[in-house]
Amino acid sequence: MTNEHVKMSQKPNKKWYLRCLPVLVLLLLSSVIYYLFYDRLLSYTGTLESLSSIQSPCSDLLTQKNWERLNINISRQTKLFLKMEDFFWREPTSKFALPYGTKGSELMLLKILSKTTNYQMPANIEGLQCKTCAVIGNGFTIKNSSLGSTINNYDVVIRMNGAPVRGYEDDVGNKTTMTLFYPESASHDTVQQMEPSALVVLVPFKQQDLRWLKEILYNEKRNMKGFWKPPPQIWSADDSNIRVLDPHFLQQTADRLLHIPLDFTKQESVHPTMGILAVFVALNYCDVVHVAGFGYPQSNNPNDPIHYYEDVHTMKSMKNSHHDLKREAATLKRLKDSGAILYLHPHL
Template identity: 45%
Template sequence: MTAGKHSVGWMILELLTSVIIFLVISTYLSSDDYTVSSSSPPYEHIRVACTPGYVASKAAKIISNYSHNHTTFLQLSDYFWTVNKSLYSLPYGTKGSELEIMQALALTQHYHLPQEIERLECRRCVVVGNGNRLKNSSLGEIIDRYNIVIRLNNAPVHNYEKDVGTKTTMRLFYPESAFFDLRLDANPETLMVLVPYKRLDLQWLKTILNNEKRIKKGFWKKPPMIWDVNPENLRILNPYYMEVAALRLLGLNKKNNKLIKPTTGLMAISFAIHFCDLVHIAGFGYPAPTNKTEFVHYYDKTLMKQLLVSEHKVPLEAIAIKKLLKHNVIHNLTYF
């Protein structure tokens, strides 16, 4: 009899525990806080079959005027013989920066995708964020299985291979974040993709490639003055994807938000949902603003308070990413 009562007691306790856990998770997932966790195991998403046009079909339902009719990278022919009309100036468009674009593109001389990417029937992509939740994730082998691995800014690969992998198809950067090791944090075929936030970014690239007198003023942080990159691996990303990130994913009003710039991470997601047929993300999400001890990145000791004083709108970006996750435009390999 005692054993029976004991068993019934344990059953009731387990039931109550399950209910409490369910309520906690439900509340957590419905929260507007941008540290929300996803309980989906990463290894399920990697097995999802890639269907051509899958992401486009999902994205078109929630993004106004979603379109594939835009070049991936800026091309010299768009500026040399014709007048490329853009509604916005950098970082949302090319208006007013045509000369700097032409000068930079004339030196890179490569504007197209590599053949191994062009001939893919279905592009399976992972955008690897720089978040601290990648630390001890052991996702390295999973990340390396994707056709296209997109990395951000100066996030290192060397010494972090177990968690972040070794493969890099594209690395999106701007001058102030170009401090990654070109030998250790990239593959020989990696595309170095400049995300131009301002005209000075294009001028910096021109001085590097042409070995001219370096520009030192006008940057929020001094960029590399010596940068031994292979021009064949350089590309300049079409600012259209920044426009989509800012004006459609974040819903910003350009006239009233002149200084607001999406992070490279959100812009990379914006690019991926136009470029790929399957988009997974890893390492996105930040600690709560009140968290004074958890680091933002997996590779340094930046704290949340340092990020909150930047021009980026982190809470808005979290809402945008949650929306994309909710509508299955993208999937998460970590938690968000």
Template identity: 55%
Template sequence: MTRITIFRHFLTFLQISFIFAITVLTYNHFMMSHESPHRATHFSKNLDINKSQCNSWESHKKWKSLNFTIKKTTKLFLSLEDFFWKQPMSQLHLPYGPRGSELMILKVLAATASYEMPAHIENLECKTCVVVGNSFAIKNTSLGNLINKYDVVMWLNDAPVRGYEQDVGNKTTMRIFYPESATSNPALNNEEDTLMVLVPFKPNDLRWLKEILYDEKRDRRGFWRPPPLTWEVNSSNVRVLDPFFMYETGNQLVKNQKSFRPTTGFLAVFVALNYCDVVHLAGFGYPSKSNPQQLIHYFGRNTMNHMKSSPHDIDREGKVLKKLEDLGA
């Protein structure tokens, strides 16, 4: 019996369940090509939000079971104290480290009022989280009420809420985004206290945020798509994700950080694994590549044809997420 087999039996014996797909993880491109991407039969067996999964000892064992070489950290965002009178945090440049962007980060953080999760979440003994993906798979699932029951609901980029509440809910604890995926009026699809979490892929991303926060002249050069000139958000709700998570998403989950650029959704999964005690996913997965006209999001008109020029390796991400689910992560 191999070590992997023994390990899996051990996980089964402990009845460890950490990351489940609460909707279709439709990795049709390598495992379900013969079925529709939104068939109800793809739903996970367990749709419950089980607080009993939050025992701290058990959560530690679950984290250890993933064989990460790092300690679990619940500090998600950069703070001013990270940069005062300290050695450089990292030798890596964006998106994997702040090297060379420290001054711009200081200016951004000086304009925000907080660097933590809200106290009513931070103080929970058990944090249940769901990452809401943008996949077409969540369409017509009526998962909205269930999604709203989680302590933390993580949203991605510019995914809309209005008009889709029945399937995706309307609770928006945080939204992970970058300038090209920002919208001028976040209030349209976010609650008033939603944390707007910037993923700084490049120095220009921080510059854009600084110009917004200080109401400076906007410079839209250096972006693959022009970001909004106005961004109506309360500065106290703005956070900057620690680049550590981008680095570790590739380094730990895929073991090949240098040539792998995670999608925002894949990055959010690693963030949730760090911060939360129970992690569920909704609306993840792409349809079969054999159907280029299939819509890929629950909103908009983009099809699989639009993925031809994507810099992301969606096959690899799908396999890793399926592996995490199989491990009970």
């Protein structure tokens, strides 16, 4: 074959590569754009489909950078609950008293923890390489959402303040991994509202909260002094399901996440709501954090209800609360915009 024939046979190959080059470039650019913006697109869809419809919620795209996105300069802590070892074989390290530390409460906590004895999350959850979590607030926004079956698909479902489940399953689901509460937010049927395996996690704000739990555990005479609202005197929970949240999480929520003063003794002081605390707990423990039931009505009507399960508490009742709702709303928006959390429904 002559050189001229060889050159002629090579020309079509060169043209074939040139014709394919734009297609290859387009495919490459499409892949990069999909990889970079897929989680951002999810956060702006307003309504997420059920968890099972998300092909890989634990992919690197959705999980690995959640904590880094917070940019709050603290280490992630996945051990959520106080344990006996915290008060025995090492010097107490807490420099804060309740609600931001254990200083001055060590003896009371020893009595409580010696009775409860279990300080871990359930073993079937602890063993998961990736944990998907839903934090379910008590806000009116979740009413008529039909999110129940979606919520039940998460590995961990966190609730708070004794919010009822029975009768509201279509909207809030019926799965509960743990519920955060303090004595005044508990009700006598809090435990009956949940599955037998659900953890009931005390968030102690004051010495009286620990005293209340100790009296429940040891069946002692109840002392109702020091509460702004009488807590239940009869409250049945399996000792093995009771936990005490490490005050570290409330302290870090206030200091690093919300940037509010830690001087809890002042009458005008503010502290985090249980909802924003639950979100911060989830961000520490979980790999994927989705939320629902957050947000307050934006209308000027003071009679707008704030809970999905009753209309007694309205926006008017929130005026005198020790919470900075605007600050928390801005923080939740920052978390959403960064991709650290995703909303399960349109929110206010």
